Amino acid sequence: MRHLVWITVIVGFVLLMTLSWGKEQASDFLGRDDGRTRGNLQAPITLVEYSDFTCGFCLKFFQETWPRIRDKYIETGKVRFLYRDFPRAFQGPGVDAAIAARCAGDQGRYWQMHDRLFTNGGGLDESAFQRHAKAIGLDQPVFVTCLKEARHTDPIFQDRSEGVSLGFRGTPGFVLLRTRGGEQEKEPPIVIPGAFPFEVFEEQIDRLLGVADAKGKG
Numbered sequence: 001m002r003h004l005v006w007i008t009v010i011v012g013f014v015l016l017m018t019l020s021w022g023k024e025q026a027s028d029f030l031g032r033d034d035g036r037t038r039g040n041l042q043a044p045i046t047l048v049e050y051s052d053f054t055c056g057f058c059l060k061f062f063q064e065t066w067p068r069i070r071d072k073y074i075e076t077g078k079v080r081f082l083y084r085d086f087p088r089a090f091q092g093p094g095v096d097a098a099i100a101a102r103c104a105g106d107q108g109r110y111w112q113m114h115d116r117l118f119t120n121g122g123g124l125d126e127s128a129f130q131r132h133a134k135a136i137g138l139d140q141p142v143f144v145t146c147l148k149e150a151r152h153t154d155p156i157f158q159d160r161s162e163g164v165s166l167g168f169r170g171t172p173g174f175v176l177l178r179t180r181g182g183e184q185e186k187e188p189p190i191v192i193p194g195a196f197p198f199e200v201f202e203e204q205i206d207r208l209l210g211v212a213d214a215k216g217k218g
Contacts, residue, residue, distance in 0.1 A: 029162050030175055030189060033082070034155075036110055038070075040077035043179065045208050047079050047201075050086040050163040050173040053097035053117045053124060057195040058172045062118045068198045073205055080179070083114065085159040086171050093124035096147075098156045100129040103146035104138060112136040166191065174201075178208050 030048055033041065047069070051058045073079035087094040097117050104113030116132045117124065126147060133143045146152075163173060174192040190204050 030177055031082075031179060035105060036083040036114075038081040038083075038111065039074040040080055043078055043080040045073070045079045045205055046082060046177050046179045047073075047205070048082045048084060048175040048177075050084045050159070050166075050168055050171060050175075052086055052088050052094045052171045053101070054092075054094040055088065055171040059118055061172050061195040065195065065198045065201065069201055069205075072202070078209060079205060084163060085156040086163045086168060086173065087156060087160060088171060090157075095153070095156065096126070096129070097124045099147060099150055099152050100132070102152040102156070103143050104133065104136065106146060107138050107142065109136050109138060168193065170194075176201075176204055176208060 031046055049061075051061075069079070069081075074081055085098040087098055089095070101110055101113045101117060104110055113132055113136060116136065120128070120132070126144075129147065130140065130144065133140055166173070166175065172195055176190040176192065190208070192200065192204070
């Protein structure tokens with residue numbers, strides 16, 4: 001019964017977002033691949049997460065919902081997953097952690113750092129970042145320089161601005177869109193505004209997969 005209530009709420013919100021954007025206003029930036037991508041690049045469905053490393057509900061999603069999405073949809077090639085930064089404050093540990101993850105990404109270790117920042121809760125400071133960097137085999141001097149220069153700050157807040165344009169005011173926020181060949185289909189995305197249970201994602205993804213399958217056979 002509780003899941004039914006959640007699904008009813010999300011369907012209502014999705015309808016509002018579809019009406020406000022319209023078919024011709026689906027934002028091109030949603031499908032952008034900047035390297036923070038998991039799964040099949042040619043997947044028919046893309047799931048975009050807007051998140052903050054200090055967010056308790058984002059941690060809840062990572063611990064409880066993400067493993068089930070990963071196992072059922074990402075590892076089977078059905079869904080491509082993209083991560084976007086949405087720091088809740090304009091400075092502090094959320095921004096610092098996002099910079100640390102991107103600095104690790106410069107050395108090809110974005111997801112290893114991302115997962116450790118969520119798995120090893122607390123201690124989102126430079127000493128913790130350096131411990132993670134050592135554990136995942138980063139070049140420490142290069143990583144520390146990247147942290148100090150903070151050159152990834154502007155792209156982080158570009159992510160945030162895009163999330164705000166989608167209607168997000170907190171984290172996490174998710175967008176589901178049907179894709180083909182890695183390019184966004186010109187149809188309204190589905191917005192999931194919060195850490196809803198797996199069943200909500202499952203219902204929406206399965207519905208989109210059914211539509212994608214039908215179009216593929218058409």
